[in-house]
Amino acid sequence: MTVLGIESSCDETAAAVWSDGSILSNIIASQAIHEQFGGVVPELASRAHHKTIWKTVNQALEEAQVSLDEIDAIAVAQGPGLMGSLLVGLSFAKGLSISQEKPIIGVNHIDAHMYANFIEHEEVYPFLALIVSGGHTRLVHVDKLFSHNVLGKTRDDAAGEAFDKIGKLLNLDYPAGPVIDKLSKKGDPGFHDFPRSMINKGLDFSFSGLKTSVLYYTQEKGDAFVQEHLNDICASVSGAITDVLQVKLKRGVKKTGVKNIMLAGGVSANSMLRDKVGMMAQKMGLNLMIPSSQYCTDNAAMIAVTGALKAREGHYDDLHIKPFARLQES
Structure with a gap:
């Protein structure tokens, strides 16, 4: 089975090839245009997908040394995501399906984040997945393939959304999650006790209260204080978010x-979260699966492997x- 995966749910145009249990290519075209706005602009995202999707798919095929004739199926992100962006990827996949006479497989983007773990880890069931992204934070029990039971989800902001919004308050570049993680490594998580x-x-x-707390704290302390103690503040924010995530998982x-x-x-991909969950798994004798960094953020390899499954x-x-x-429960 050789599957072409296509991902365009937000601001990453991605294509990948999965064949007989291995990822042969995983190409991601990022859209730098959104950085100046501090967040993704949907109309600009869909336009950028239009410009790059064929080039990205072609690059994935070339790197995998696979022709369209050798593809057995086309897997494409169906949602959730930005409607305009999803339409570009899905329309392109449908066009390929017609022209190449290949079957098409719609993939739930959030499910794909989970099954990305099976790119590098043995496929095992049942498992408990903590899904933490820019738009979603949820705890899902999977007793067998595609049999999911959502045990918990965010009531407001997702964890990744909280990182980005707090990063904006701290005048950090977008996306702020990786920046906060980097600065946190130089700071003290116990510097301030955020909720x-x-x-x-x-x-x-729930993470909206944390965002509000950081807003009030930075306003009270002033810009000079925030810049002087930026690493410690970032570490304290990371500590607050990852503590909640680890406790809920446990x-x-x-x-x-x-x-x-x-x-x-x-x-x-957050290093503090990985460390905390890693220690927890070791103490409790659990088998822990975490994707490599390249398979954590939006990518087409996760679409391809889920399509193959x-x-x-x-x-x-x-x-x-x-x-x-919007997310459809599966």
């Missing part, structure tokens, strides 16, 4: 009794599939 909302309650998440493990856990999504189960789609902007 850890709902840490002692259930499996749902609570989910105790609730389900699973022995396999995974991190998924862009925030799973769906094809294995006989789950194909037709040309009537439509994109969806």
